[in-house]
Amino acid sequence: MLASFDTHLFWQALSSGPYWRGALTALELTAVALSTALIIGFFVALGVLSQRRWVRGFAWSYNWLFRATPTLLQLYFVWDVLPTLWHGFAGSWFTPFMAAWIALSLNEAAYLSEIIRSGLMSVDPGQELAGRALGMSHRSILRRVIMPQAIRIAIPPIGNEFITLLKLTSLASIISLHELLTASTQLTAAKFEYTEPLLAALVYYLVIVSVLMAIQARLERKFTWTSNRRGRRVAPPAMPAVSHDAR
Amino acid sequence: MRYAFTLLSVLTLLVALAAAGSAGANRHSAKATFTYCTDPTFPPMEYTTTSGKIIGFDVDMAAKLAATWGATAVASKTAFPGLIPALQAKRCDAVISGIFVTPDRLKQAGAVTYMKSHRVIIVKAGNPKKIHSPNGLKGLVVAVQTGTKYEDYLKALQKKIGFTLQSYPGDNDAVAQVLLGRADAVLTQDTSFAFQAKAHPGKIAVGYTFGAPDSFGIYYRKADASTLGQQIKDGIAKLKVLGTLKTIAAKYKVPAADVK
Incomplete structure (x- = not known):
């Protein structure tokens, strides 16, 4: 019922400290978890493509384990089961943020490794041969020939994962992390209203994801270089057709 | 002919729907069920068995309470922060969930106190x-x-x-x-x-x-104060006189003095 919409409460929610801090926590968690997941995922992807059978087996098992279990269960596991296995995890140093970081990075790495693998596989194997013919080392071929091309393929799906991960951080409210959704449920409890607190959270998520999409678009442009024909067409000419002095 | 047949089927469907609708309305006005919102994470007031059945002091009390006006109590699981909003959204008739009677909640809904504890x-x-x-x-x-x-x-x-x-x-x-x-x-x-x-x-x-006791209450919509609210008030008074609350308290190891 829009008739009972409380504009004042809506603005109060939008501008409140807990929402702002919750959104920052969600963004921070997304950023650190995605960075960690990119590193782990890269090595898992290399593992899946490895010549050694045991490395392939390990990488495959990793992907299997973390894609086959729900993220919520992984969060509960890190927060509530780890301390029973090793009591050190019950200490106050182990914050909800760290637990969410660990759980979400491990989870996300499994998905990212598949994206990175598809990026790596999109590069024609002939290029590796060509690099070897030029006397480049294996690492050098990976860094200078394969990676720059693989990144272009991987950016759109990684952007997708970034957005998914941002929304997954709301799950961490169950392990007492004060993020954006926690702020809205607490306001719901205090004001006995759903509409305004949840609508304010919705606005926050929309704004954050819009910014992320803009960043993704910029990154895509950055990694689209001359080999893309469309990119070459829109690129400004090196010299103005008519010199400014001539006018 | 085909049009006539289609028209006839649509009409039949409409009549059937109307009949079902009015049957539903009748059931509603009879108030055979008393639905209450509860967050079953607060043992022994309300919690769940391993098979997911909601049990506890409040559940037993709700059953006895609804019986005082001939209704059957049905629990509706709701997260704690959403209890009062769910009541206002008419998702349930009352809130029974080991919830305190507080001034800010009383602005939103009416309440009947049934227990005091610390x-x-x-x-x-x-x-x-x-x-x-x-x-x-x-x-x-x-x-x-x-x-x-x-x-x-x-x-x-x-x-x-x-x-x-x-x-x-x-x-x-x-x-x-x-x-x-x-x-x-x-x-x-x-x-x-x-x-x-x-x-x-x-x-x-x-x-x-803590020294000062808190009151657990049953919340109902303010619009229902003269109907369901009164039924709840009379029902709780009756259960106290009959000693039913004390019996339930003993079952869940709640001090009998709390439900005086």
């Missing part, structure tokens, strides 16, 4: 952190159920003395953090402590009991 700070057995007052929480880790008055109280206290506050979806989740050794204390009700102490003997203790 808040306690639950600590590890032996009270290793020597918590003998709320101020003893300074610098420690405190767990609590989110959306509750306990959380409100702790947030205000946290501003004054400073400690780490962790909010969980359920009261039992918060108590579990003390059992796990992560949290040093939990703020909850003595009813909850009595149950948890029985479930985990020798693991937890009461560090501090």
Whole structure:
């Protein structure tokens, strides 16, 4: 019922400290978890493509384990089961943020490794041969020939994962992390209203994801270089057709 | 001919729908069921069995209460912060969930008090952190159920003395953090402590009991004050006179004095 919409409460929610801090926590968690997941995922992807059978087996098992279990269960596991296995995890140093970081990075790495693998596989194997013919080392071929091309393929799906991960951080409210959704449920409890607190959270998520999409678009442009024909067409000419002095 | 047939089928369908609709309306006006919203994470007031059935003091009381006006009580599971909003959204007829009667909630809905009990700070057995007052929480880790008055109280206290506050979806989740050794204390009700102490003997203790008692109440919509509200008020009075509440209290190890 829009008739009972409380504009004042809506603005109060939008501008409140807990929402702002919750959104920052969600963004921070997304950023650190995605960075960690990119590193782990890269090595898992290399593992899946490895010549050694045991490395392939390990990488495959990793992907299997973390894609086959729900993220919520992984969060509960890190927060509530780890301390029973090793009591050190019950200490106050182990914050909800760290637990969410660990759980979400491990989870996300499994998905990212598949994206990175598809990026790596999109590069024609002939290029590796060509690099070897030029006397480049294996690492050098990976860094200078394969990676720059693989990144272009991987950016759109990684952007997708970034957005998914941002929304997954709301799950961490169950392990007492004060993020954006926690702020809205607490306001719901205090004001006995759903509409305004949840609508304010919705606005926050929309704004954050819009910014992320803009960043993704910029990154895509950055990694689209001359080999893309469309990119070459829109690129400004090196010299103005008519010199400014001539006018 | 084909049009006539289609028209006939549509008409038949409409009549059938109308009949079903009016049957539903009749059922509703008869009020054969009394639906109440509850958050079953607060043993022994309401909790779930391993098979997911909602049981507890409030569940037994709701059944006896609804029977006083010839209705059957049905529990509707709702998260604690959403209890009063669910009542206002007419998702249930009342809220029975070990919920305090407080001035700000009374602005939203009417309430009938049925139990008075005390808040306690639950600590590890032996009270290793020597918590003998709320101020003893300074610098420690405190767990609590989110959306509750306990959380409100702790947030205000946290501003004054400073400690780490962790909010969980359920009261039992918060108590579990003390059992796990992560949290040093939990703020909850003595009813909850009595149950948890029985479930985990020798693991937890009461560090501090608050002096002023809190009232648990049944909330109903203000628009229903003269109808359902009155039925609840009369029903609770009747259950107290008959000693039914005392019997239920004994079953769940709640002190009989709480339901006087």
